Amino acid sequence: MNEAADQRLVDAVQAGDEVAVGQALADGADPNVTVGRFRGSVLAEAARGGRLGIVGLLVNADARIGPADAYAASPLRAAVLEAHTEVVRFLVAHGALTAEHATRSSVLTEAVSSTTFRPTPAALATLRVLLEAEAAPGPSEEAPLITAVMQPVAPAVLRLLLAHGADANQQRSDATPAIVVAACRGDHAAADVLLQAGADVNARDRQGRTALMHAVERNEQRVIAALLLAGAAIDTTSGDDMTALQLARGWQRQNIQSMLGERHVGLDDVPIVRTVVRVAATGVRLAGDPQMLHLLANVIDIALDDLGDDEWNTRTGTDAEVARAAARRLRDDIVPAAHASWHQLEATAAELAAARSALVELAYGTTRVMPAGTSRLELIDVLEELDRQLGR
Incomplete structure (x- = not known):
């Protein structure tokens, strides 16, 4: 055991220094030395960093292709999670698939999931490499x-x-x-x-x-x-x-x-x-910049002025007084959110319905007056985004 050489190998791998890696191996460093309890071997560390040249040096020095233990990530898994496609290709060609622990989720399932959580062209290319190598899901996986x-x-x-x-x-x-x-x-x-x-x-x-x-x-x-x-x-x-x-x-x-x-x-x-269970919320939190929340207030006021209370009640099915109060609160009651940059208003479902109804009237109804500096198409965009969030 050459602890000094082992440490030089670890340091060289983490620094990405191929020359120093080769020298440490020549000085008798263990190619299977671990970097840390959960980081695995130096091969896993090199794979995690996408250092293909160092991966090749370690494999040629008979580094273990599989995981250091049941808890540490294998070199292949480390490369898959970081979407280092060429490293994955190299390790697969050297038998890494068969060296994986059967008790953990398969690298194929990991690769599929990675395209959601870290969607990059490299993640897709990595998945392709595994599919071409006929990687399979684990026995208990979908x-x-x-x-x-x-x-x-x-x-x-x-x-x-x-x-x-x-x-x-x-x-x-x-x-x-x-x-x-x-x-x-x-x-x-x-x-x-x-x-x-x-x-x-x-x-x-x-x-x-x-x-x-x-x-x-x-x-x-x-x-x-x-x-x-x-x-x-x-x-x-x-x-x-x-x-x-x-x-x-x-x-x-x-x-x-x-x-x-x-x-x-x-x-x-x-x-x-x-x-299925249908959720009917009795209250909502409206979050955004003050100018957007004020825009909703203006939309409500314009619709009320144009239609009048009776026509508003008939066309929207919401109460004009509730709508008027909603507009007032959208101007006066919004507050800065704690630990965030937006402003917000705790609104009732009836107040939200009034704001949406006003948007419908200006976007698609008979009302021709628009808030200053705002087009009908922009209000349609606001309405569609609101409806998307409401699942309409």
């Missing part, structure tokens, strides 16, 4: 396509997985098809990629519910559009005797009823079997 849809990942990742043999009709371990998983998560992009790759648009889960039924229940209108354009069956009955249209009626989703072909819609009291 198939990579399911993992990707559940994250969710960017469409490019799904296309890469499908190009390397993933089945568009892949099922989760509970027999839920990937297209249903995408619909439940409101991921219209994933749904579209899966459908283009041949996923069965009418595939069912264990309850006999299709992706369309789940999307209807969750008010995911973009997913519904993708499914309908792909030919989703509207009249299919689930195991609990529900159809997509019945679910839309039961949740009183008039827009979706129209999408499903109904010509006359209303607020009918239709009993259905529900599989």
